[in-house]
Amino acid sequence: MLSKYESVCYELLRPSQVKARREAAPIAYVVAGSLEWHGFQNPLGTDSLKAHAICCEAALRGGGVVLPPFYQGMLGYSNWGPADWGGFTLSFNEGPTLEAAMLGITRALVFGGWKVIAGVTGHDVEPQRAAMERAIETGTRGSDATGFAICEGDLHTPDDEIPVGMDHAGSWETSCMQYAYPDKVDLEELRSRGLTDEEEHLKMSGPYGIGGWNPITHGSVELGQKIIERMGELIAGKAQETLAAREDASSG
Numbered sequence: 001m002l003s004k005y006e007s008v009c010y011e012l013l014r015p016s017q018v019k020a021r022r023e024a025a026p027i028a029y030v031v032a033g034s035l036e037w038h039g040f041q042n043p044l045g046t047d048s049l050k051a052h053a054i055c056c057e058a059a060l061r062g063g064g065v066v067l068p069p070f071y072q073g074m075l076g077y078s079n080w081g082p083a084d085w086g087g088f089t090l091s092f093n094e095g096p097t098l099e100a101a102m103l104g105i106t107r108a109l110v111f112g113g114w115k116v117i118a119g120v121t122g123h124d125v126e127p128q129r130a131a132m133e134r135a136i137e138t139g140t141r142g143s144d145a146t147g148f149a150i151c152e153g154d155l156h157t158p159d160d161e162i163p164v165g166m167d168h169a170g171s172w173e174t175s176c177m178q179y180a181y182p183d184k185v186d187l188e189e190l191r192s193r194g195l196t197d198e199e200e201h202l203k204m205s206g207p208y209g210i211g212g213w214n215p216i217t218h219g220s221v222e223l224g225q226k227i228i229e230r231m232g233e234l235i236a237g238k239a240q241e242t243l244a245a246r247e248d249a250s251s252g
Helices: 003-008 015-024 046-062 095-111 126-140 171-180 187-192 221-251
Strands: 027-032 116-121 146-151
Touching: 003 046, 027 046, 027 095, 027 126, 027 221, 046 116, 046 171, 046 221, 095 116, 095 126, 116 126, 116 221, 126 146, 146 221, 171 221
Parallel strands: 027 116, 116 146
Antiparallel strands: none
16 A cells, blocks of 8 residues: 555544544545456455555545455355466355445444445446445435445546556556555566467456456556546545535535
8 A cells, every 4th residue: 555545544543633534524435345366467355455545545635534445345156267266256245245244334434423425346346336335325314424335437438548447457457556556466477377468458258367458568557546546536526525415405
């Protein structure tokens, strides 16, 4: 994790620091992801780690705090991986289990005085986002808090600066990890497994378990920084808009 993110990480702050950030902007980011195959080059917790970095950027830009990343996502029972590389998946598997965990977190945050619960998933699948949203809706019901759930890249449309979108271990995810966790990515191992520069767009069913643009030729630290900072800015904007709407409703 980049040192600049430490100032918004809930678990690293003293009570007085949390209190000050809550009074300035009562926004709590709940990060979820997965533990699963993300290519030979990335760690198994990539989904949670990159979403955590994005939320830290959001909190730096728009206030609030970021909870520790939540790793047990919805992955089913297949324990997926390319040929001879299965068996690394650790997850809740079933929606109600994830939803119950998220509900408990949401209720604790509401009890603690947080007014906007922003759920962000780096395991970018609709069932996981929807489970988080249901939990946040249930956990804030009847209180003066509100919230939303979103995939990390839902607010992004590919453009000249960031020409890619969410993927699986491709240029989006690998670039994010190169920027936020540079010592945890090893592109040379990916090369040693046979991936060449000539291969452009990869399928998850292939030998590398990558779905997206070739991270060797289409990824970079610079792209990762752009993605994390842009997504952080966009999500911070949504959280601030949600907080403003809640305050308008309360005053009305």
